[in-house]
Amino acid sequence: DGGITQSPKYLFRKEGQNVTLSCEQNLNHDAMYWYRQDPGQGLRLIYYSQIVNDFQKGDIAEGYSVSREKKESFPLTVTSAQKNPTAFYLCASSPTNTLNQPQHFGDGTRLSIL
Amino acid sequence: DQQVKQNSPSLSVQEGRISILNCDYTNSMFDYFLWYKKYPAEGPTFLISISSIKDKNEDGRFTVFLNKSAKHLSLHIVPSQPGDSAVYFCAAILNTGGFKTIFGAGTRLFVKA
Numbered sequence: 001d002g003g004i005t006q007s008p009k010y011l012f013r014k015e016g017q018n019v020t021l022s023c024e025q026n027l028n029h030d031a032m033y034w035y036r037q038d039p040g041q042g043l044r045l046i047y048y049s050q051i052v053n054d055f056q057k058g059d060i061a062e063g064y065s066v067s068r069e070k071k072e073s074f075p076l077t078v079t080s081a082q083k084n085p086t087a088f089y090l091c092a093s094s095p096t097n098t099l100n101q102p103q104h105f106g107d108g109t110r111l112s113i114l
Numbered sequence: 115d116q117q118v119k120q121n122s123p124s125l126s127v128q129e130g131r132i133s134i135l136n137c138d139y140t141n142s143m144f145d146y147f148l149w150y151k152k153y154p155a156e157g158p159t160f161l162i163s164i165s166s167i168k169d170k171n172e173d174g175r176f177t178v179f180l181n182k183s184a185k186h187l188s189l190h191i192v193p194s195q196p197g198d199s200a201v202y203f204c205a206a207i208l209n210t211g212g213f214k215t216i217f218g219a220g221t222r223l224f225v226k227a
Binding site for chain 1: 116118120123145146148150155156157158159160163165203205207209212213214215216217218219220
């Protein structure tokens with residue numbers, strides 16, 4: 001059954017630590033995205049990748065880093081430079097980054113600071 | 115600056131009646147609009163979309179209306195069912211060299227049996 005898998009579902013981080021959120025898809029999609037959701041706000045784009053070995057910053061990329069070494073994987077690292085990392089993180093993919101292709105989402109990872 | 119606004123955080127509707135979820139946007143350059151539905155502990159799923167060159171798109175119980183002059187989008191669900199209870203996100207796509215999707219904050223719909 002094709003889909004997007006995010007792991008873990010819940011993640012705790014100590015101050016000053018980097019942490020990596022996993023996102024894997026078996027939909028054979030070229031484009032992948034990372035969003036952050038805070039209470040009362042819409043999803044905000046952190047990074048996106050239109051193809052393997054390529055990625056672009058979204059609206060709130062500071063304090064985050066990504067890699068796209070394989071088509072099916074797009075991990076997000078939350079670095080210690082991210083001052084307010086507690087949030088719900090959603091990964092998504094689409095066949096390509098074009099106008100009329102909806103995104104498919106994983107079930108999210110909730111990150112909390114200890 | 116929120117370019118896509120859903121001003122009603124929640125909406126409660128009786129089963130069998132119409133649910134109307136509203137969305138306003140500020141950027142006239144948006145090319146495409148979508149609605150996503152999200153259940154608790156799950157990611158959003160695509161529901162219905164509309165191109166900026168159209169004013170209506172219908173899919174079963176779901177209809178999306180676009181009023182470009184008012185920069186207003188609405189989702190109608192008729193008849194509403196208890197399984198429709200979820201958070202609904204309005205989204206708009208902008209061509210910035212790549213295509214960027216901008217989401218509203220969501221409206222939580224409660225359909226009472």
